[in-house]
Amino acid sequence: MLGRLNHVALAVPDLAAAIRSYEKTLGATVSVPLMLPEHGVTVVFVELPNTKIELLEALGPASPIAAFLAKSPKGGMHHICYEVTDLPAATARLVESGARILGDGTPKIGAHGRPVIFIHPGDMFGTLIELEEVSP
Numbered sequence: 001m002l003g004r005l006n007h008v009a010l011a012v013p014d015l016a017a018a019i020r021s022y023e024k025t026l027g028a029t030v031s032v033p034l035m036l037p038e039h040g041v042t043v044v045f046v047e048l049p050n051t052k053i054e055l056l057e058a059l060g061p062a063s064p065i066a067a068f069l070a071k072s073p074k075g076g077m078h079h080i081c082y083e084v085t086d087l088p089a090a091t092a093r094l095v096e097s098g099a100r101i102l103g104d105g106t107p108k109i110g111a112h113g114r115p116v117i118f119i120h121p122g123d124m125f126g127t128l129i130e131l132e133e134v135s136p
């Protein structure tokens, strides 16, 4: 069921500062900021040879990142995203196993323009897990 690790997401209190640090200090290639109000985030991707780092800043008062930063003001690891080729089948297996799918339980379109879901961290041993559907 699981494919590649699509990204590791880090919540940051100041995206501009994080971009500068990744570009200047780590010499990274960072995408341009993308505002995604439907997710309550502004996001950039740090390209790595084997996966991506997603840097997330809160967008709007209802942002999940704002809630995260209220508990961890300096930021931190927010979620990891696995690729799957059949999101409906993966979702059905998770629901059948008793895991909670966050939001209204249906996929949203993520930053890559593909369907994503999130699994409640309480049902994944304390880590927020995102699944992103990719073509087989």
Ligand SMILES: CC[C@@H](C(=O)O)C(=O)SCCNC(=O)CCNC(=O)[C@H](O)C(C)(C)COP(=O)(O)OP(=O)(O)OC[C@H]1O[C@@H](n2cnc3c(N)ncnc32)[C@H](O)[C@@H]1OP(=O)(O)O
Pocket (backbone or CB within 6 Å): 009, 036, 039, 041, 043, 054, 056, 064, 065, 067, 068, 077, 078, 079, 081, 102, 103, 109, 110, 111, 112, 116, 118, 120, 121, 122, 126, 127, 128, 130
């Ligand atoms: C860029 C677009 C897209 C992509 O394409 O990649 C994204 O990645 S969007 C990213 C932002 N969107 C989301 O995170 C959506 C899913 N998240 C949520 O629904 C909520 O953030 C949450 C996970 C339900 C947490 O809600 P919150 O209100 O912040 O806290 P709760 O009190 O309800 O938390 C319950 C429980 O979960 C623990 N928690 C909270 N956040 C995390 C986390 N990031 N990782 C691990 N655990 C987390 C929290 O501490 C609570 O634990 P207990 O107290 O033990 O119950």
Ligand SMILES: [Co+2]
Pocket (backbone or CB within 6 Å): 007, 009, 054, 079, 081, 130
């Ligand atoms: Co993500």
